Amino acid sequence: xxxxxxxxxxxxxxxxxxxxxxxxxxxxxxxxxxxxxxxxxxxxxxxxxxxxxxxxxxxxxxxxxxxxxxxxxxxxxxxxxxxxxxxxxxxxxxxxxxxxxxxxxxxxxxxxxxxxxxxxxxxxxxxxxxxxxxxxxxxxxxxxxxxxxxxxxxxxxxxxxxxxxxxxxxxxxxxxxxxxxxxxxxxxxxxxxxxxxxxxxxxxxxxxxxxxxxxxxxxxxxxxxxxxxxxxxxxxxxxxxxxxxxxxxxxxxxxxxxxxxxxxxxxxxxxxxxxxxxxxxxxxxxxxxxxxxxxxxxxxxxxxxxxxxxxxxxxxxxxxxxxxxxxxxxxxxxxxxxxxxxxxxxxxxxxxxxxxxxxxxxxxxxxxxxxxxxxxxxxxxxxxxxxxxxxxxxxxxxxxx
Numbered sequence: 001x002x003x004x005x006x007x008x009x010x011x012x013x014x015x016x017x018x019x020x021x022x023x024x025x026x027x028x029x030x031x032x033x034x035x036x037x038x039x040x041x042x043x044x045x046x047x048x049x050x051x052x053x054x055x056x057x058x059x060x061x062x063x064x065x066x067x068x069x070x071x072x073x074x075x076x077x078x079x080x081x082x083x084x085x086x087x088x089x090x091x092x093x094x095x096x097x098x099x100x101x102x103x104x105x106x107x108x109x110x111x112x113x114x115x116x117x118x119x120x121x122x123x124x125x126x127x128x129x130x131x132x133x134x135x136x137x138x139x140x141x142x143x144x145x146x147x148x149x150x151x152x153x154x155x156x157x158x159x160x161x162x163x164x165x166x167x168x169x170x171x172x173x174x175x176x177x178x179x180x181x182x183x184x185x186x187x188x189x190x191x192x193x194x195x196x197x198x199x200x201x202x203x204x205x206x207x208x209x210x211x212x213x214x215x216x217x218x219x220x221x222x223x224x225x226x227x228x229x230x231x232x233x234x235x236x237x238x239x240x241x242x243x244x245x246x247x248x249x250x251x252x253x254x255x256x257x258x259x260x261x262x263x264x265x266x267x268x269x270x271x272x273x274x275x276x277x278x279x280x281x282x283x284x285x286x287x288x289x290x291x292x293x294x295x296x297x298x299x300x301x302x303x304x305x306x307x308x309x310x311x312x313x314x315x316x317x318x319x320x321x322x323x324x325x326x327x328x329x330x331x332x333x334x335x336x337x338x339x340x341x342x343x344x345x346x347x348x349x350x351x352x353x354x355x356x357x358x359x360x361x362x363x364x365x366x367x368x369x370x371x372x373x374x375x376x377x378x379x380x381x382x383x384x385x386x387x388x389x390x391x392x393x394x395x396x397x398x399x400x401x
Contacts, residue, residue, distance in 0.1 A: 041394055042356065047073050047093055047102055047377065048389040057082040058091075060191045061389045062119040063365040063377040064166075067128050071095040071367065072166045073102065073377055074119035074132070075389055082386055085142045088115045090134060094166055098369050099393045108132070108160060108169045113139040116172075120190030122206050124238050130165075131239045133189040133208045134158045134172055147186045147213045147226055155187040156180075161239060178242045179210070179233045186213040189233075192256045192309050192365050200265020202288035206235040209255040209269060212247075230255040230271045232289040245289040251275035252295065254307045260284075260346045261315060261322040268347060270310045270326070273297070277305055278332035282347070300350050301341075302332045309366040313342065313374070313396060325399075326350060327364040327376050335362045335385045338378050342399040351400030356392050360385035372396055 048058035055077040062074040072092055079087040090109040093102045109116040118135040136158055141151035157179045158172040180187050187210065194208040209232050215224035229249030233242045251274040260266040266286050273281035280301040283292040301308070308328035316322040321344040330339035330353065338361035341353035356376060362385040364378035373393050381387025 043100065043393045045099060045102065045391050046388050047391050048075050048077075048091070048105070050387050053077070053105060055079055055089075057386055058389050059363065059379065059386060060117060060119065061363055061365050061377040061379060062121060062190065062192055063367045063375060063391070064121045064123065064130065064193055065367050065369065065375075066130060066165050067123060067125065068165050069096075069098075069370040070165050071099055071369075071375065071391075072121065072130070073389070073391060074108075074121065076117040076119075077105075077107075083142075085115055085137075086139045087113045088117050088139070090116045090119060092166060092169075095391075098371060098373070099375050099391045102391075109134065109172055111136065115139050115141075118189045118191050120192060120194055120208050120210075122194030122196060122208060124206060125196055126204060127238055128163065129239060130162045131194075131206060131235075132160045132162070132169070133194065133233075134160065135187060135189055136172075143186060147215075149185060149215065154185060157187060157189065159239065159242070175242050179244050180212065181214075181244075184212040184214050187211070188254060190256070191254065191307060191363065193311070193367075195257055195259060197259055197265055197267075197288065199259070200263075200288075202234075202236075202265050204236070205288055206239060207257055207267065207289055208233050208242075209257045210244075211253050211255060211272075228253050228274060230269060232257055232267075232269065232285075234289055245285075246291050248283050248292050248295055252281060253305075256308065256310045257289070258310045258312055258324060258347075262346050268310075270298075270301075270308065270347075271295075272303075272305060272307060274305060278302060280308060280328075298347075301326065301328065302330055303328045304331055304333050304335055306335055307363040309364045309376075310347075311366045311368065313368055321345065323396075325366050325368075325374065326353075327356075327366050327378065329361045329385075330355075336360055338364060338376070338380060340366070340374065340376055340399060354394075354399050356394075357390075360387075362386065368396075369393065 145151035230252035
């Protein structure tokens, strides 16, 4: 398997870029998109805009709040086109004022003409380290070729880290053997964010949601079938080593994980589904992601087969229920209508939610800000969902009952 050509990549260049980000962060602001009148209390900033900074398209948003309260907005910078293959770099911008302004973008991983992407970060609260899970493949290999084993290489899994609030990043380290079965072809970390388990026997565990594809030849069939599945990987030693859990298949794809309140340490994996198109699917784990319950469809969470985000806003208190948040393009057929919903019963029911953008919209990532407000980083536009990646921040109320 060919390894990335530039992995001892330009450390000096990265440091210079990081210093530029520090110097300019106070004065560099994103071009603000107009806030709809119906969402007058929403603050919107355009974080990554297609065609700017040498990139044709920006895709696959990921948003993380660091222990110091800094917002890190990750994405893929696609140089030559909108597609998932080719020359793609992994980028980040920082905000130290809760999403009001953003630093210049920093390149975390650029491997020439190859594909570096699928950001999925997680914070280790005990050490303060930010771990960033990533994937890589040759830029000349398409997803279809990798999935059907006609490619030159395959999809590999990597991890980078930051110990200075996202200002600088380590060189990515490959963890494919720990996380990917040899008979798997395509692989994706996230996209979105991981979590650190807070309760139960696996408290402290870092959990990253992932998906994969494999070819299965059924009895009596000559042509193998492409099977999709979801799973998680985790680390119990502060990001040094990673382990993969059991899989959920067929028809499961990009996913996000959240810790529930009904049982200490119980996890819910919320998945993009090809099993029953038009809605999400989910499964539950009480052993930290090793095994999962049967897959359930979630008809309330309609979507056109797309990525989504789910995070915990708050834990149950003496006089208040815990709250989960969910965002996706809430339409069963088209990637439009970016909506944020809430659940007061660990995801059994969901509110009608708040529409952030009624037009074209696709991937998203939610975060809870230190002041209690909500941030949603998502793809949107007027004619296409991939014109820009914006960050909306808004109060946690008015999400529906």
